[in-house]
Amino acid sequence: LLALAGAAGLFCGGRALGMAQAQKALRQSAESAGPVEGWAERSAGATTAVAALDALAVKEQLRQLLREEIPALMKQEGSAAPAPAEPQPVVAPTPEQTTSGERAETLVQASISNGQWTERDRELWQELGPRLGPEKHGELLRTLIVALNSRRITLATEGPPF
């Protein structure tokens, strides 16, 4: 029985609380069934019947205990685990970011139309880039990168292109 209680305790996450409650329930079950030493004096048939009944009662109490304990423990475990990443709130661009974004968009489209990324383009991009929100900056940078890799624009710059 104690081994069973130990297993129940371990199954409940090895928590002291789970183990203690399982042992308490088993103790109560054993007390209600009478003293242990009395079992040896009973007849073999009666002992078997009582033991079977006792085992059934213990099983039922264990089931009840596990039903109560496991959800509570799962809840505790869940609260300890990191919460799933929540989507970042979309921050509306500031008026300056909007204006810079429009200028940068025009710059990028014009360079693709011209098929060339000049030093002047680069200078303007360096000026506008830090004023863009991360989404717009990343989006336009990717547009330029894809255009460069696919040879839709050629470089006429000396420093890092973008």
Added chain:
Amino acid sequence: MNDKKLKVTLLAIAAVMLGAGAVQAGYKGYNNVVVYPDGSGAYGALGDARSSSNTKEQIGCRAFVNGGSQYTYCYATDKLGAGASCITYDPVFTQRAAGINGDQFIYFLQSGGTCTYLSIDSASSNTPKTP
């Protein structure tokens, strides 16, 4: 021993010493910037790109921190002016790119403009970047 013989002897000793020095210099690799013709990737050593005889070669990565977002942009231009670039929002790439120093060799691959591979090689054979 007259002066001429002494000079010859000293020159011979100096030549032997220089020769021995060269043997002990270790392996040196030279990796000028190579950009794949289809723009799918590039590689090269920072030191060799900088010390190349042309004015176009370059390779590097830039990390951005912008409004709570972090992303990295890697670029390369070969001696003919052909370029390849990529961007990534993967923090692992950003962390690696931040560790690049002047003695390293960079190799990146991209697909659709996104960095799919970044290799940063620190080796004794790389040419150190010099002014």
